[in-house]
Amino acid sequence: MAYTLTMAVAKGRVLDELQELWIKAGWPWPVASNGRALWFPPSLHAPGLIIARGQDIPMLVQRGIAAFGVVGRDILEEKGASGVLEVLDLGIAHCHLALAARMARWPDGPVRVATKYPRIAQRFFAERQHPIELVALSGSLELAPHIGLAPYIVDIVQTGRTLRQHDLVEVTRIMDSSAWLIANPAFWRTHADARAVYQQLLSAVMSGEMTERDDSLSSPVR
């Protein structure tokens, strides 16, 4: 079958970890290790691939530029209902959003919070009825508590190394995140290709889950 649809994938860790699933799905990985290309058209052997910033993936899918997208749950939550279908948790690029500060202590009274995730942070504190002032930043959040900008930050945590390097600790975990397959509703509902791409990725995810289960069953008891 010749593929006709394209998948937009968030650059960075999501793209890196998608490679294994992509190959398990039976598609040759088109991205060269040092290549600069950001667009690979669909071919006889694989769907097309667009590499873009995570923040832009829902928009690219919603507008039909790509039929599918792969993007973190954190971004989907931050964007809210964005006219796309969330069809499959790919189980890759695991991380979580956390409230962090110089000391592991819940804020006492109104507080300033710096974040790249204003919507999630606002909702988190509103649910706890805790007054905050949000400072929207686009990067280098770890500096905020040290330079007097905001004593607390809400940021993504993968290993916790960045927080440790900046003498910060987690106060509380806000939400877990992993990479999701999202779909354009029109392509999803009108293209047989869309079902095929989904099924191939689903099989790849399931085979990974089976392997993990088998590994845990066969690992020696310690």
Place this chain on the structure above:
Amino acid sequence: MKQWLSANRRQYEVFIQVVEKLLASGFHPVSTEPYRDHMFRRDHTEAMVQVLGSFSPETIDWPLKVFSTGPLFRADQSWLEAVDVEWLGAGSAATDSAAVNFLAELVGGFRLDHPDLVMVFGHLGWLNTLLSTKAPDDEDARALIAALRQGRWSVIRERLPELEHLFRPLPYHEFVEEIGRWVEGIDVMAVDTPWTQRWDLSLTGQWDYYSGIVFSLYHRDTGQALANGGRFRMEVRDRTIEGIGFTLYLDAFRAVEG
């Protein structure tokens, strides 16, 4: 520039064509505010119902055939030119068919290849019935519908995998057979349209006022809906107003006409 001017011209031709057809078919134009209560308009239907609901009930001859035009704004700060067509106070399945047939008539006037068009139907009433038999309680059923409305298709695979088939686009006969396995006594409306038809219960419509049949007309190549619509029920000033209607997206029509 010529191309740009020509594309704009075509969009207005499409607009005029639609409005002339609506006026000739007995629809009344209703003006709605594009900006109100610090919000840009996101939906014509609710705005029209608010305006018309301000008249005394005894002065209204139901059903009302009305339309509204102008931009709809999206959360990402973009906007779409739209024409919204409604049958208000019309509560029968016959009106549902009439609305879909009228949409087919309107679309038939454009330069579109019918094999590229796909009409997908869903149904909030049947979805409620189905979930009431499967979800543990009403609150859970409502949460599932809210999740579908937010685009969380995966909840069906996670929560009700045995029903997954009904939440994928199926041809009419397969859908009738499949839903008949789970819910008794459902009479699936056979709609005569010139396009490929699919039924898919994951289609819920964007707004929570939808109460019955919902539909989207898609073009296979653009990833955009040309029209969305459905049956709805709204509470306005202690009155319940029912109706059916659809919104045509003029930018999408222009795009698929090439």
